[in-house]
Amino acid sequence: MPPALLWLRHDLRLADHPALTAAAAQGSVIFLYIQDDASSDWRPGNTSNWWLYQSLTAFAKRMQLVLRRGRPDTVIADVLRQTGAGSLHFTRGYAPQSAAEETRVKAIADAAGVPCHRYGGYLLHEPEAIRNGQGEPYKVFTPFSRACFSRGEPRAPKPVPTFTPWTGDIDSESLSEWNLVPSDPDWAAGFPDYWHPGETGAQQQLSRFADEVLTGYSTSRDFPGVNGTSRLSPHLHFGEISPVQCWHSIRAAAARRHGALDADAEKFLTELLWRDFSWHLLHHVPDLPEKPFRPEFADFPWEANPAGLKAWQKGLTGYPIVDAGMRELWATGFMHNRVRMIAASFLIKHLLIPWQEGEHWFWDTLVDADLANNAASWQWVAGSGADAAPYFRIFNPVLQGEKFDAQGEYVRRWVPELAKLPAQWIHKPWEAPASTLSSAGVVIGKSYPAPVVAHGFARNRALAALKSLKGADA
DNA sequence: TGAAATGTTGGGGCG
DNA sequence: ACGCCCCAACATTTC
Numbered sequence: 001m002p003p004a005l006l007w008l009r010h011d012l013r014l015a016d017h018p019a020l021t022a023a024a025a026q027g028s029v030i031f032l033y034i035q036d037d038a039s040s041d042w043r044p045g046n047t048s049n050w051w052l053y054q055s056l057t058a059f060a061k062r063m064q065l066v067l068r069r070g071r072p073d074t075v076i077a078d079v080l081r082q083t084g085a086g087s088l089h090f091t092r093g094y095a096p097q098s099a100a101e102e103t104r105v106k107a108i109a110d111a112a113g114v115p116c117h118r119y120g121g122y123l124l125h126e127p128e129a130i131r132n133g134q135g136e137p138y139k140v141f142t143p144f145s146r147a148c149f150s151r152g153e154p155r156a157p158k159p160v161p162t163f164t165p166w167t168g169d170i171d172s173e174s175l176s177e178w179n180l181v182p183s184d185p186d187w188a189a190g191f192p193d194y195w196h197p198g199e200t201g202a203q204q205q206l207s208r209f210a211d212e213v214l215t216g217y218s219t220s221r222d223f224p225g226v227n228g229t230s231r232l233s234p235h236l237h238f239g240e241i242s243p244v245q246c247w248h249s250i251r252a253a254a255a256r257r258h259g260a261l262d263a264d265a266e267k268f269l270t271e272l273l274w275r276d277f278s279w280h281l282l283h284h285v286p287d288l289p290e291k292p293f294r295p296e297f298a299d300f301p302w303e304a305n306p307a308g309l310k311a312w313q314k315g316l317t318g319y320p321i322v323d324a325g326m327r328e329l330w331a332t333g334f335m336h337n338r339v340r341m342i343a344a345s346f347l348i349k350h351l352l353i354p355w356q357e358g359e360h361w362f363w364d365t366l367v368d369a370d371l372a373n374n375a376a377s378w379q380w381v382a383g384s385g386a387d388a389a390p391y392f393r394i395f396n397p398v399l400q401g402e403k404f405d406a407q408g409e410y411v412r413r414w415v416p417e418l419a420k421l422p423a424q425w426i427h428k429p430w431e432a433p434a435s436t437l438s439s440a441g442v443v444i445g446k447s448y449p450a451p452v453v454a455h456g457f458a459r460n461r462a463l464a465a466l467k468s469l470k471g472a473d474a
Numbered sequence: 475t476g477a478a479a480t481g482t483t484g485g486g487g488c489g
Numbered sequence: 490a491c492g493c494c495c496c497a498a499c500a501t502t503t504c
Contacts, residue, residue: 222475337475338475341475345476380475389475389476390476392476392477393475393476393477394476394477395476395477396476396477396478399476399477400476459477459478
């Protein structure tokens with residue numbers, strides 16, 4: 001029997017893998033991963049590549065992995081020829097270039113006379129399956145999630161199939177040639193303290209979340225100083241675990257404890273649906289990463305502010321909660337969700353810097369950088385997205401800090417030069433009495449920056465910018 | 475998955 | 490005892 005070729009993409013796992021399950025039924029399985037270096041605005045960033053390297057390494061320890069660089073259709077044609085594979089299987093993607101890429105791959109498989117099969121697995125629901133009464137895609141999240149919930153449960157997760165790994169001889173590149181990980185300087189040296197890429201790490205994280213974090217999740221997820229979030233996003237992005245597995249695992253945990261879906265579990269399932277919502281949106285609106293979904297935002301009066309962008313990226317804005325988030329991002333490749341909203345709002349509304357600048361920075365620095373979630377979320381904060389926050393919803397970084405990091409634990413962890421300040425002043429050090437500052441060893445403008453822009457001024461400026469939009473609109 | 479301004483209410487101090 | 494004022498505390502509106 002000829003082997004079956006499995007083209008691996010963002011599905012670096014063995015469990016609940018529809019394409020693998022199908023391939024396993026056809027013959028011994030060839031695992032192929034293709035690195036496509038073709039230039040594009042959204043090539044994975046350095047942090048994504050760090051994760052990819054770890055994930056592929058973990059995968060290759062369990063299974064022989066064929067590694068190739070090049071265009072997927074060219075590489076697959078080559079591998080089909082060299083292995084005599086009798087079928088081709090892969091998991092569908094939803095990025096703007098995915099459909100065309102998959103069509104080209106299908107064409108070469110057809111030309112080779114090899115049956116080509118495409119499967120879901122990256123999302124809970126296929127974009128084609130969720131439509132409103134008019135047969136249109138949803139543009140507002142709440143009815144979208146209602147439709148998903150009322151549709152019934154996603155399919156049951158699939159076990160790891162029994163299969164024979166193919167053991168033939170074929171050229172494979174070495175991961176180290178791909179230059180995926182940094183060396184000098186090794187800015188990722190600290191990442192292994194926070195992350196364990198690979199399917200095993202993903203499943204452990206899901207268990208830990210279900211056992212230790214889920215209770216109270218609906219409220220504690222908002223407090224960045226607390227271990228209150230799932231931290232599953234990078235695992236989901238690389239497909240080390242599927243959203244279907246997460247869905248059923250959390251639903252089952254809730255059923256064991258409460259006999260039903262409690263508020264905490266429901267909140268998490270809703271977060272998974274946000275992920276689907278973003279991908280459906282990108283599927284229908286391919287230029288979502290570049291252009292405002294609401295066209296009137298194309299005229300927004302942004303400011304050129306390279307110094308402000310630099311300060312934001314380095315975590316030197318003078319607003320402790322923003323700086324803590326940006327430094328957590330730099331140190332760990334991750335930022336707490338609540339702080340992402342605050343930091344993004346600050347860039348857009350306090351500094352009037354285009355949301356695309358922040359989107360690119362996050363794309364390069366997040367371990368969970370994900371085209372749809374990143375684009376949809378930045379547009380959500382900017383007010384230009386589908387179902388977006390109203391533009392006038394401007395976060396006050398001081399109040400947000402006081403509300404969600406009341407004791408300042410999060411700020412102390414990531415902005416150590418402020419660690420000795422009492423909680424009362426930690427989110428507004430520039431207002432602290434001189435004696436408090438000096439006994440905490442803080443010198444505003446020296447050991448920690450003064451605010452790059454005053455909140456009251458920035459708020460009024462942003463509101464005026466909104467008014468100008470409305471004017472242009474009318 | 476806001477914040478600030480403005481409006482309303484009610485208790486307490488005080489003449 | 491009463492009216493007046495002040496001002497939290499809460500509610501509503503506006504951006």
